[in-house]
Amino acid sequence: MTTSLLSPGTPEKSLPDSWRGEIESRLAAGETIESWLEIDLDSRLQFARGLVVATTRRLLAHAPGAGTWESWDYRPGLALDHRDHAGVGTLELVDAQGRLASWRYTLGHNVTALKLLRAFEEQLASALSGQPVPLPEEMLCPKCKAPLEPGVEECPICTRETQVPPSTWTLFRLWRFAKPYKGQLLAGFLLTLASTAATLVPPYLTMPLMDNVLIPFQNGKPIDVGLVTLYLSGLLGAALLAWGLGWARTYILALVSERIGRDLRTTTYEHLLQLSLEYFGGKRTGDLMTRIGSETDRINVFLSLHLLDFATDVLMIALTAVILFSIHPWLAVVTLLPLPVIAWMIHIVRDRLRTGFEKVDRIWAEVTNVLADTIPGIRVVKAFAQEKREAARFREANLHNLALNDRINKTWSLFSPTVTLLTEIGLLVVWGFGIWQISKGEITVGVLTAFLAYISRFYTRLDSMSRIVSVTQKAAAGAKRIFDILDHVSSVPEPTNPVHLKAVRGEIELKGVGFRYGTRAVTRDVDLLIHPGEMIGLVGHSGSGKSTLVNLICRFYDVSEGAVFIDGVDVRSVPVAEFRSNIGLVLQEPFLFFGTIADNIAYGKPDATREEIIAAARAAHAHEFILRLPHGYDSLVGERGQGLSGGERQRISIARALLINPKILILDEATSSVDTETEKEIQKALDNLVRGRTTIAIAHRLSTLRKAHRLVAMDRGQVVEVGSHDELMAKEGHYYRLYQAQARNVDTELELTSLPTPVKEHAA
Amino acid sequence: MSATPQLSRSPFGHLVLATADGPREVVPVRAFPIAEPERGISLVDGDGHERAWIDCLADLPAPHRQLVEEELASREFVPEIRALKEISSFATPSTWQVDTDRGPFALVLKGEEDIRRLSQTMLMIADSNGIQFLIRDLSRLDRGSRKLLDRFL
Numbered sequence: 001m002t003t004s005l006l007s008p009g010t011p012e013k014s015l016p017d018s019w020r021g022e023i024e025s026r027l028a029a030g031e032t033i034e035s036w037l038e039i040d041l042d043s044r045l046q047f048a049r050g051l052v053v054a055t056t057r058r059l060l061a062h063a064p065g066a067g068t069w070e071s072w073d074y075r076p077g078l079a080l081d082h083r084d085h086a087g088v089g090t091l092e093l094v095d096a097q098g099r100l101a102s103w104r105y106t107l108g109h110n111v112t113a114l115k116l117l118r119a120f121e122e123q124l125a126s127a128l129s130g131q132p133v134p135l136p137e138e139m140l141c142p143k144c145k146a147p148l149e150p151g152v153e154e155c156p157i158c159t160r161e162t163q164v165p166p167s168t169w170t171l172f173r174l175w176r177f178a179k180p181y182k183g184q185l186l187a188g189f190l191l192t193l194a195s196t197a198a199t200l201v202p203p204y205l206t207m208p209l210m211d212n213v214l215i216p217f218q219n220g221k222p223i224d225v226g227l228v229t230l231y232l233s234g235l236l237g238a239a240l241l242a243w244g245l246g247w248a249r250t251y252i253l254a255l256v257s258e259r260i261g262r263d264l265r266t267t268t269y270e271h272l273l274q275l276s277l278e279y280f281g282g283k284r285t286g287d288l289m290t291r292i293g294s295e296t297d298r299i300n301v302f303l304s305l306h307l308l309d310f311a312t313d314v315l316m317i318a319l320t321a322v323i324l325f326s327i328h329p330w331l332a333v334v335t336l337l338p339l340p341v342i343a344w345m346i347h348i349v350r351d352r353l354r355t356g357f358e359k360v361d362r363i364w365a366e367v368t369n370v371l372a373d374t375i376p377g378i379r380v381v382k383a384f385a386q387e388k389r390e391a392a393r394f395r396e397a398n399l400h401n402l403a404l405n406d407r408i409n410k411t412w413s414l415f416s417p418t419v420t421l422l423t424e425i426g427l428l429v430v431w432g433f434g435i436w437q438i439s440k441g442e443i444t445v446g447v448l449t450a451f452l453a454y455i456s457r458f459y460t461r462l463d464s465m466s467r468i469v470s471v472t473q474k475a476a477a478g479a480k481r482i483f484d485i486l487d488h489v490s491s492v493p494e495p496t497n498p499v500h501l502k503a504v505r506g507e508i509e510l511k512g513v514g515f516r517y518g519t520r521a522v523t524r525d526v527d528l529l530i531h532p533g534e535m536i537g538l539v540g541h542s543g544s545g546k547s548t549l550v551n552l553i554c555r556f557y558d559v560s561e562g563a564v565f566i567d568g569v570d571v572r573s574v575p576v577a578e579f580r581s582n583i584g585l586v587l588q589e590p591f592l593f594f595g596t597i598a599d600n601i602a603y604g605k606p607d608a609t610r611e612e613i614i615a616a617a618r619a620a621h622a623h624e625f626i627l628r629l630p631h632g633y634d635s636l637v638g639e640r641g642q643g644l645s646g647g648e649r650q651r652i653s654i655a656r657a658l659l660i661n662p663k664i665l666i667l668d669e670a671t672s673s674v675d676t677e678t679e680k681e682i683q684k685a686l687d688n689l690v691r692g693r694t695t696i697a698i699a700h701r702l703s704t705l706r707k708a709h710r711l712v713a714m715d716r717g718q719v720v721e722v723g724s725h726d727e728l729m730a731k732e733g734h735y736y737r738l739y740q741a742q743a744r745n746v747d748t749e750l751e752l753t754s755l756p757t758p759v760k761e762h763a764a
Numbered sequence: 765m766s767a768t769p770q771l772s773r774s775p776f777g778h779l780v781l782a783t784a785d786g787p788r789e790v791v792p793v794r795a796f797p798i799a800e801p802e803r804g805i806s807l808v809d810g811d812g813h814e815r816a817w818i819d820c821l822a823d824l825p826a827p828h829r830q831l832v833e834e835e836l837a838s839r840e841f842v843p844e845i846r847a848l849k850e851i852s853s854f855a856t857p858s859t860w861q862v863d864t865d866r867g868p869f870a871l872v873l874k875g876e877e878d879i880r881r882l883s884q885t886m887l888m889i890a891d892s893n894g895i896q897f898l899i900r901d902l903s904r905l906d907r908g909s910r911k912l913l914d915r916f917l
Contacts, residue, residue, distance in 0.1 A: 040869075045841050047867030087895035088841045098775025104838075107893040283877060355915055362876070362917070484875070516894075716812065 019051050023060065026069060031055050035119030037112050039064065041088065041104035052091065052103055054120040057127065059093065061101060072100060074127035080120050082113065089113055171476050173483060174299065177263050181256045188253040189311070195245030196315045200323060201238035203453035205231050207327075211446030254304045261300030268292050268485055274576075275485075276492040277556040286368030291485060295361070295478035302475035310468040313461045320458050327450065328443055334433045335455050338426040342419060349415050356408035358477040363401045370394045430455060492558050492576060499573045504566065504582045505532040506663040506694035508553060512562035515548055522548045523717040526562070532663075535695040537705030539738060540714035546698045549714070550666050553696065554583055566664075584657030584689070588669035590649045597626055598633040600652055604660040612659060620655035621685040622648070647678035654685045665689060667697040671704055679704070702742055711735060769807060769816040771828045779835045781807055781815055790815050791839065792832050798842075798882065798898065805832065843869065844898045845889070848909040854916075857892065864897065871897060876916055887913075 015023065015036055023033070036053040041064070048064030058073040059080075072078065072093060081092040089110050092102040105113060126133045178185060209231045217223050269292055324332035374381060374390050381390055434448040513526040523545040530536050538546040551557050552564055555571050564571045571579055584604075592600050601616055602608040608616075613633065617623040625648055629635040637644060644652070650670065657665065670686065671679045683704065690697075690707065699705050711728055713721040713735040720734045728735035770782035778789040788809050795804035807816040821829060843864035852859040858873050871891035873879070878890040887899040902910065 041841075041866075044837055045866060047843075047864070047869050085839060086841050087893060088839075092777070094776060099777040102777065106895055287877075358915070359917070 019062075022062075022069075023051070023053060026060065026071075027055065028057065031057050034123055035116045037091075037103075037105065037109060037116040039103045039105040040109065041106060043102065043104065045088065045104060050103065052116060054116055054123055056123055059120060061103065063101070063103065070101065074124045076128060078124060080117055082117050084110065091117070171472070171479050174260070174264075174303070174479060177260045177267070178256075178303075180263075181259060184252055184256045188249055188256065188308075191245050191249035191252065192308070192312055193315060195242050195249055196312055196319060198238050198242035198245055199457075200316070200319055200454075201242075202235050203450055203457065204323065205234050205238070206453050207444075207446040207450040209446070210449045211444045215445055250308070253308050257300055257304030260303055261296055264299060264482065265292060265296040268296065268482055271486050271488075275488060275490045276558070277551065278491050279488060284365075284369045284372065286370070286372035287365040288485075289372065290361075290365045290368050291481050294364075295481055298478045299475050299482070302471055302478075306468055306471040306475070310472075313468075316461050317458060320454050324451065324454060327447055331430070331433060331437065331443065331447070331451055335426065335430050335451060335458070337429065338422045342422055345415070345418065345422075349411060352411050353408060353473050356404065356411070357474045358480075359404050360401065360408065361477050361481060363397070363404055367394070367397045367401055370397050427452070427455065492555055493572075494576060495573045497573070498575045498578075499569050501567060501569065501574055501578065501582070504663040506582075507532045507565075507567050508664065508694060508696075509565040509568070510549075510553075510562065511565065513549075513552060513559050513564060514561035515545075515552055515557060516560040523552070526717075526719050528712065528719060528722070530694055530696070532694055533692060534710065535690055535697065535708045537702075537708035537711045538696060538698045538714060539702060539705065539711055539735060541738075542700070544714040545717040546714055547668060548717075550668055550696060550698060553664075554585065554666060555579060581660065582663045584660055584662035584665045584693075586650070586653055586657050586665075586667045586670040586686075586689075590653035592637045592644070592649055592652065594637070596631075596634050596636055597629070597652060600637060601633075601655045601659055603656050608659055613655075616655040616659040617652075619658050619685070619688040620651045621681055622651035622655050625651075645678075647675075647682060650678075650682055651685055654682070654689055658689050663693060665693045665695045667695065667699070669698050669700060671699065671701065702739055713738070768825065769818065769828070771831050773831060779807075779831060781809075783815060788815060792818075792835050794836070794840070797840065798886075798888075805836075842896050842898050844900055845905075847906055848912045851912050851915075862897070871895070873916075879916055881917075 015033070016038070019036075019038075027033070032055060034054045034056060036051060039050045039052060040047055042048045042050070043063075046064075050064035050066075051060075051062045053060040058071050059078075060069055060071050062069050075095075077095040079094055081090075081094060083090055083092075084107060087107050089105050089107055090102055091105075091113060093100045122133045125131075209228075213223060213228055213231070272288065272292070321332065321336060324335055370390075370393050374394075381387060430451060434443070434451065437443045438445060438448060508528075508530040510526050510528045513523060515523045526545075526549060528536075538549065540546055548557075552559055553571075555564070555576060558572060566574065566579065566582075581604075593603065598610070598613050601613050601622075605612075610633075614623065617626055617633075626633055626635070654670070667686065671682050679701070686704075687707070695708075697705055697708065705711060706725075709724070710722060711725060712719055713728065713733070715734055721728055721731065723731070725735075729739065772780050772782075772787075774780045774789065779791065780787045781790045790807040790809050793806045793808050794801050795806060802822065803820050805818040805821060806814050807818070809815050818824060818832070821832065824832065843866045845862050845864055847863040848860055849863060849868075850861040857875070860871050860873060862869055862871060871889070872893075873889065874892045880888045880890075882888055885900075885902045887902060889897040889899065891897065899905065899913075902913070905913065
């Protein structure tokens, strides 16, 4: 049995040392470990560690809490059952008489558990038959059954879920968006430098103005008009220069930041559109709208205004410090004394404010969510007269927002005045120290005046700089939420090595397909081969997994287990957009976008000619009613297609699907929301659509499926029956019961008699 | 369905209900697992059909009640978080070291939206594997845990 050493059940990681010693002493000579599963729950579902091991001869287990090992030698009748419920997986060892043991684990270990199961089954079969475990032809990923490269143990498709948190230095990540504007940013920075320097000239000029003009005048010397003119024109020139440079800098940087904002918004939205339906299912519309709308704007304002101001402030402070030190080092030291105190305060307040602003953002999204919930559902709100309750919900969300803001403002409002107070104290110190120095003859009055002029600017700058704390935190919180979207990898990823489909024949194959939504296994082990041009009818109770299957075929979701193939190619290796362009979808609730009817029909093929649009509308039996509208094909239809009946909207969506001429067609309850009369009309349209295409139709009314080549009956996520109507009726199984239930329904009886097999023949 | 259901356990470990058409394997399901776990328990068969309804667990005779409780205990898995000890980062995905009523565990939070507020003080947290963790009363968590959690709310 040496071959079995190479079996896919070989553990991918070596056994933890804590177990290794214990288990190796128990193995008989020649017995090897084939697979193992570390379990993390006991029978009462308390977290506890245990181990289940499949060896070449038996199954060994150390149940959590139990001090001993149990062992079951491979023998006929032994079987391992696997199932999961609410995030807990269960393995049960049974034989014909009953349950021998059961083990529980959290679903994070599911892949390992399935490996163990496989290894157990292979080893059991081999032990019973005496045949060695067959070498697998190729390594398959235990989760998705995709072939693995030799030597690669983790499937690249399945391990895409990264668990690495994004860096907290989120704002720096905005550089990615600033990069294209490097040149302008550099120009802006140089201009900032120059204009800041220009604004520092006037206080410097006060020094000679005082010492060379005013003080000598007080001491009886006449005013030197030439010197005064020189200094004053210097002041004017500096002011004009600062104005010009300031204008150029603000203009350039504002332009750049608007562009960065635009890029950020569009990139985020484009990324959002690439994400799978799974993402949208878990998010609320209002929240996403706030993120893309107002938060990009906030980042934008931050970049164009606050960051700019901040840069100016820092420069100003640095330059001022340099000038002050060059004039008089000791006075400079005294002047700069409050700086560390203020820096420390900023640091203290920053943390509080950051968390606060993050919360405000979330609450704000909550407020928007209430709106996004209520406005589309306004009919329900009004019908049940719950306006007051909705108003109260909104008020409560606002109140929460208010309370949070109040709390932050408490910290915030204390902050600014404190900075001002420190500023005043700083000025006082400089005055005192300056007067003392003048009295000792160390400095001139001019120097003190210049210092006072500088530091009043200096401290106002410091004050405005302290404001950067809050806006930076707000922007950082916004940026984090934006990058949350940008960092989200689509669970329907684009393939790294895309396979391009040439001419699609329309063959679809599902192999061992399973899908899990949260902890709920929605479909399990679905195997189905659909031939090109075949029409398949999916039937079953609601919740039996029909729509999920269709979503998997469309690749709105990716399978949790197994794979879907189109023309023999795994759909995961085909570029998503290329794959979907081969699929026409008609949904139960047709969605019409705001725009003309022609636009709506041409949605999947925007460059369609008018003739094509009309041909599609004709084939969809929509042409005539469209002509009856006041503006024909140019009639505007609203957000949800107001003004058109359900049947009319449905026919427009059929025309939409017809126009892209897809090889694969999916009808998801396309006729369920309309009356039987309209259904006939739609049915005629659908008959045109189905011709020559691989069609998968879901229908509640079995009459809709009378043209289907094969019917697939589903129940609780599994395919229970496949066959033609007659075959399935003869079987008297699941489909038969569904059919009988509908036959009893008076409403549909008329329809059903038109089916190939008369109802009465099989009716009980 | 008001009569006391006749329950037993099969050698396969399943709960079996005696019905008019013979014994059937059933599983107990709580109707309000969070709001009112002790009342309203449905016995559902393998096809997902309700076979019996128990208004109140306390009304069952002791041996039957024990059977149902055992079965529930081995099926229901909503660990209650008692304390948050450590959080790997405030940005998601984030790994939380938590103490639950079922022992310590490291859960991975995929996004803030996986924390759902059931009421003013009750939270439901879904981890990356879809396990639901409950925080029954926010105000009864210790200060440190509340502070950590607060960053996500």
